[in-house]
Amino acid sequence: YGCAGMGPYPGGQAEYLRVPYGDFNCLxxxxxxxEKEADYVMLSDIFPTGYxxxxxxxxxxxxxxxxxxxxxxxxxxxxxxxxxxxSKVMIVDRHPxxxxxxxxxxxIPIDESKGSPVDQILDLTAGEGADAGCECLxxxxxxxxxxxxxxxxxxxxxxxxxxxxxxxxxxxxQPEDPKSSEALAQxxxxxxxxxxxxxxxQRIGTGQANVKAYNRRLCNLIEVGKAKPxxxxxxxxxxxxxxxxxxxxxxxxxGWVKVLLKPAA
Numbered sequence: 528y529g530c531a532g533m534g535p536y537p538g539g540q541a542e543y544l545r546v547p548y549g550d551f552n553c554l555x556x557x558x559x560x561x562e563k564e565a566d567y568v569m570l571s572d573i574f575p576t577g578y579x580x581x582x583x584x585x586x587x588x589x590x591x592x593x594x595x596x597x598x599x600x601x602x603x604x605x606x607x608x609x610x611x612x613x614s615k616v617m618i619v620d621r622h623p624x625x626x627x628x629x630x631x632x633x634x635i636p637i638d639e640s641k642g643s644p645v646d647q648i649l650d651l652t653a654g655e656g657a658d659a660g661c662e663c664l665x666x667x668x669x670x671x672x673x674x675x676x677x678x679x680x681x682x683x684x685x686x687x688x689x690x691x692x693x694x695x696x697x698x699x700x701q702p703e704d705p706k707s708s709e710a711l712a713q714x715x716x717x718x719x720x721x722x723x724x725x726x727x728x729q730r731i732g733t734g735q736a737n738v739k740a741y742n743r744r745l746c747n748l749i750e751v752g753k754a755k756p757x758x759x760x761x762x763x764x765x766x767x768x769x770x771x772x773x774x775x776x777x778x779x780x781x782g783w784v785k786v787l788l789k790p791a792a
Contacts, residue, residue, distance in 0.1 A: 540769060542790045554742055557750045565757035565787060566749045569603070573785075574756045575741040576697055577603025577663075581611060582741075583695030583732030584659040588612035593648050593657040593687050595680040597625030597636070599785045600697060601663035602759050605634040608661075610754060617651060619644040619683075621669075624781050628759055639671070648687045656689035665698025678717030685724050696733035759785045765792035 546552050556567050577600050586592055592608040594601045597620035608616045609632060616634040620626055626636035637647050648657060662680050670676040684694050724731075748754035761784045764772055768788070775783040 540766065540788055540790075542766070552739070554746060556746065559750065563749060563757075565760050565763070566755055567746065568787060569756040570738075570742040570746055570749075572736070572738060573599050574603050574607075574745055574754075575738040576600050576736040577605075578607040578741050578745060579736035580604040580661040580663060580695040580697045581607045581659075583697070583734070584661050585693040585695075585730075585732070586611050586613055586659050589614045590658040591615040591652055592617070592659045592661065593637075593684070594618045594634075594661040594663055595644075595668075595684060596620060596663035596698065597622065597629050598663065598667075599759055601625070601661070602628055602632070602784075603756055604661045604663050604695075604697075605629055606632050606754075606756065606758070608659075609633055610748070613659075615651070615657075617648055617657065619648075622779060622781075624761075624784055628784060632758060645683055645686045652689070656687055656692060658689060659693045659695070660684040660688040662694065662696040662698045667698070678719065681717065682720050682723075685720055685727065685729065688727075688729060690727040690729070692727070692729050694729060694731045696731060697736065760787055762786045763792075764788055766790045 590613045592613045594604050605618045618629040618634045619637045621640040629636045664680045668680045766788045772786045
């Protein structure tokens with residue numbers, strides 16, 4: 528139970544789960560919990576994390592927002608920005624399945640394999656850049672040649688967000704990556720363009736999502752039909768098929784975006 532490496536309660540994907548301080552940590556679900564199971568299960572982490580990114584970026588109604596990464600977190604960051612009445616939500620990736628889902632919820636998909644994402648964002652914002660940006664990739668980011676490059680999204684965000692704009696970061700950056708071809712990346716110290724960041728007067732918010740701060744309100748949105756985060760679920764499988772699902776997802780196979788594992792199935 529809890530974030531990986533930060534608690535003594537392993538084995539969350541199992542038939543039974545021990546939740547410490549259950550009276551506080553558990554969230555009582557509405558009567559339609561079974562009917563909307565695929566929506567409510569997103570409250571355990573992924574929906575609040577996407578929402579948290581937009582909070583760190585200070586997304587306000589009417590803002591233009593750019594999200595780097597159309598994986599589950601990035602898609603729910605885009606969805607959260609839309610729920611907050613952002614005027615324009617752009618999401619950058621190269622994988623067709625994520626970009627299709629982004630377009631499905633009303634975001635503007637930006638395929639970085641077809642040209643500089645920074646240039647595409649500037650074109651969509653009259654050259655000014657977005658009001659806010661969200662980093663939802665971390666060390667999984669890749670350069671145009673599809674080589675891992677941990678610093679590319681942060682530096683692209685600085686260029687993609689307007690002066691005095693705001694950036695939220697939830698992408699995971701690991702303590703070290705000994706197999707990386709870059710010396711700084713091996714120590715997980717990706718290069719950062721401080722000069723441009725300071726000259727543009729931007730602000731950055733980051734940190735692990737405080738799920739408890741958000742999930743009750745997000746639960747209310749699901750209950751009344753104003754939020755349906757299950758749009759990103761592509762597969763529902765029994766728990767015994769978990770290893771197979773992980774292999775498909777880790778290989779970034781087309782169509783494998785978000786998998787629900789059902790212990791009782």
